Amino acid sequence: MGPARVVGDDRLHELSLAQAIWRQVTREMESHPRCRLAALTVVVGTFSGADPESLEFAMRLVAEGSAWPTAEVRIRTEPVALKCRACGRAYETGTLDLACPECGGFDVEVTGGRDLRLESLEVVQDDEAPDSS
């Protein structure tokens, strides 16, 4: 009988996502050496599986331990975009009830709302820097 083991560190899904986002932020900030991070916006698709509230909480935790502890974390939720194959209706929903509002069917194509994206950063140029304008 093989030994059964407890492994893995992905139990707090949103925490590992927050860390991944922060790694991308850090990489991006490397190309703006004279800037300080003021805010960042993350888009959470309703169909992405991530929970916006948990992600926001996790993002704040990770931010506090970072080089920009006061950076403002903005989480924007994006609805699921759908197209009904039966009646052609295009619609959006903020829930996972995907039924077509027109015909009630579930023959639907998911056209958006799957992503978790780092949308933008807001940076402040350091005025003390020699080549700042």
Place this chain on the structure above:
Amino acid sequence: MRRQIRLEKKVVSENDRLAKELAERFRAAGMLAVNLMSSPGAGKTSLLEETSRRLGGELRLAAIGGDLATDRDAERLRRAGMPTRQINTGRGCHLSAAQVAEALDAFDGPGQPIRLDSLDVLFIENVGNLVCPAQFDLGERRRVVVASTPEGDDKPVKYPVVFHTADCVVLNKTDLLEATLFSCEAFRRYVRGLAPKARILELSCRTGEGLEAWLDWLRAERAAAKKG
């Protein structure tokens, strides 16, 4: 001066990165990796037991199984002739790519009989849960969702994310159809709506009815995986 930098970059998690590495290992070995997902009790282990008994002489099979606790599923699969590595996730509600990689290393390690390139099919039996496993890529080539008739025919629309990602949906326990109010027609309609390309296979692990179509699907997918 404050300015905005537009990025629009998809977040690549550590799990996505590890899953990509796993997918590459599976591809290099020319074998088929299948991620099996279902709610607890739908019959993932029963399906693998029957698969081992019927296909074990023809293809080289192995499994990695995830459960919160115990080695019971692995014992069942080993008794059915399938080399199996059990992962206990503790409180974890899904398997992660890191856990699969670690289990593979245990398979590949010294004194262990299984090597990836000596396998035809590796089954990754996920933790019984229709929510979180959908979010965690394990490097698999194919995703199979197992549902069963006592769960009700509307399972797909209640858990749309996992069904949306399925390559194959197995409906198990068709031997219980008469005892339930399950409508196969409604179930198929719901699945086709969410995953139009997914194969839908109705079977009973208990009676063996419909299992041959599942084995044929596996044979075809394994042949495709071998071609790369």
